[in-house]
Amino acid sequence: MDDEYLDAFEALIGDDEIPYSRDLNNRITMQRNKLDGYLFFDLWSSDVAGVADMSSLYPPQSLDMLRDLYIQVITAESDVLKQRCILYYLKKDFSEEAADEFCESTAFPATQKKLVDGIYALDRFDFETAMRNLTAPGVRLQFTEKMLLTLLQYSDNGPRYVRMLVFTSRPKLDSKNCKKLYLEALSRISVSSALEFVRTTTPIEDRAEYLQSMIGFCLSTGKPSSAYDIANLPLLDYEEAMILDYLMSKPDASAKNILLVRELHRGQAGAAREATGPMKNQISFGTKRTTQWAEMARKLKTNPAQIL
Template sequence: MLTPPAMIDITEFNQVFTIPPDHGYGERLYNEISRNRRILEKLFFDRLVEVLKVNTANLYPPRTMQDLRDLHYRIVDSEIALHNKHCLLFYLLKDLSPSTHTETELAAAFAHAVHLPAKLWTFLEGLWALDRLQFQTATDYLTHPSLIPTFPDDILDTLLKHAKEEDARLALAYYHTVSPPLKSVEVRDRFFKYLADINVTEAFYWARARSGEEHRHLLELLIQQTLHSFAGEKRAARGVELVDLPLSEEEEEWFEAYLIEGRGRLLHGARDTVMMRRIATGRLKEAVRDGGVKGRKYDDVSWEVVKDGIGRGLGPRKDEDSFMEV
C-alpha cells in the first residue's frame, strides 16, 4: 500500500510523495489546473504561497516529476513554520491522491503522519475544492465552525462570480456563516447586487445598516439593480417591491434625486418609478404636477390619463399648496 510511514522526514521527497514514477501530474491534470486558474484568475494555492512568501517560481502545476521535486524543495527549504510546509505539501498530495488508487488517500495518510491539525486539514480541503470548482463541497468545509476565517472576501467573491445557478445560494450561506468583512468595495458591491437580486427588501435593510455615503451609494445601487437586472413580470414585481419600501425622509430625497437628476435618470422606467412611488406613498399632488412623465401607454393607459384621474379626484385641492397628503 502506497502510504507514508508513521514518521516521515518531509525534506525527503520520496518519503512525502510515495508514488510510482509514472504517477506525477501528467498532461491531463496539468491542463485541468491551468484551466481552473484561468477561470478563477487566481488559485487559492497561489494565494497561499503568496501570503507565506514561498517562491514557487511558477512551478505549480508541475509539468514533470523534476518540476515536482523542485517545487517540493522550494517549500521545505523556505523560511516558514513547519505546519505551513505541511499545509502546502498536503495540498499537492490532494492533487495526486485520485491517481494513486491506494486504499488510503495519499493526502489523508500524510496528514495523519505529520499530525496536521484538524482545522488546517478542513481549511485546506475547502481551498482545494474551490480550486477544483467544487463549490458545494468547498462551502461545506469552509463554513465549519472551527475555522478562523482566512481569505473570506476572496472566497465570497469566488462563490459570487463562479458558483453555478443551482449553487446560487452558497454565497449567501457563506456570508451568513462567516460574516466576511467586505473590505473591498468591489466585493461589497458585487455581494449587494447579488443580495438585491434575491430579495429587494432584505437588501434595503442591509444597506440601511451601513453608514453615511455608503448607505446612499447602496440604496442607489439597489434601485439600479432592481430596474436593470430583470425584464417582464419579474421586473414589474420587483419594481412594486421597490416603490413600497419604507424609506425615511432622507432616503426619499436620495431616491428621487438619483432617478430624476442623478445617473439613475437614464435607467429604463426611472420617472415611472418616481411616479409610482409618489402615488404609493399618497403624495398625490406631486404626482399630478409631475411633468416629467409623458403620455407613453401601458395596456392602453398613459400617465396623463392617470394624472387626470387623480386630479379630478382631488378637485381644487390639487392646486392648494397647503393640501395635506396622506
C-alpha cells in the first residue's frame, strides 16, 4: 500500500476509537437483512462512487478491513466529492462530532450532507431524521421504490411520510410497483386523494387494476370510517362498473362488505338488507378485522337509510 494512502487513512481516523464492535456490526447486518439484503448505503455507494461490493466491505470486521474499505473508496472511478460522501457516512459511525469535523475540514456541501444524513438515518430506521433531511431543498432522491416500501413496511407514520416525500421531492414514480406503493399510502390517508391519483396518473388500460388495489388498501387500514369513505366515493359510471365487477368476482367477506356499502350508496336499501344476511355472524364478532363494519351493521338493523 502506498505511503500516501496510509497517511491519508491515518489522517481520516485521527485519534478516534474504531467503532466497529461486534454489537454494532451485528446491528448493521440485521438492518441489511431487513432491507432485503442491501442497505441504501450499499446501493448508493455503487451508484455514486462505483464501489460495487459494499455489502461485503461494510461493516469492517477489523482495522485492516476498514483500511481496505477506505482504499476501495478513494481509488474508485469517481470524483472527490462522491468519495467524500461515502467517507462522511463512515465517519458518522464514529460519532456525530467526528462527522461534523470531517465536514468542516473538507468544506462538505450542505446539500450533500443532508442527503448522506438522510440515507444514514433511513438505514437505521430513524425515520423522522431521514424525512427531515431527504425532503430538504435541493436533495435529489434515488431508489424511490425502495424508500417508499421501507417507509410503509417499517414506519408507524409510513403513509404520511410517503406522501410528504413524494409531494416535497417530486421523484419519478416510473414503475407500476412504485405507483402502487404511493397509491397505498394515499389510500390509507385519504381515499378521495387516492382516487384522484388513479384518475390523473394511470393509463386507462390499467385503471381497473389500480382501482381494485385502491379498494384493497382502504380495507386494510382497519379504520372505522373506511366503509363510509368508500360509500361516498364519487365514482364515474365506468369506475363503478370496474369496481363492482371486481368485487362480485371475489368470494371473500371484504368484497361482500364493500358490495353492501355500494348498494347503500346507490340507495338500494332492500338489496343491502338482503346482502347482510350471510354476513350477520361475521359482523357481530367485532374483531379487529371487522370492527369497521360493526356500527354500519347496527344501523342497518333499524334503518338502512341512516348509513347514507
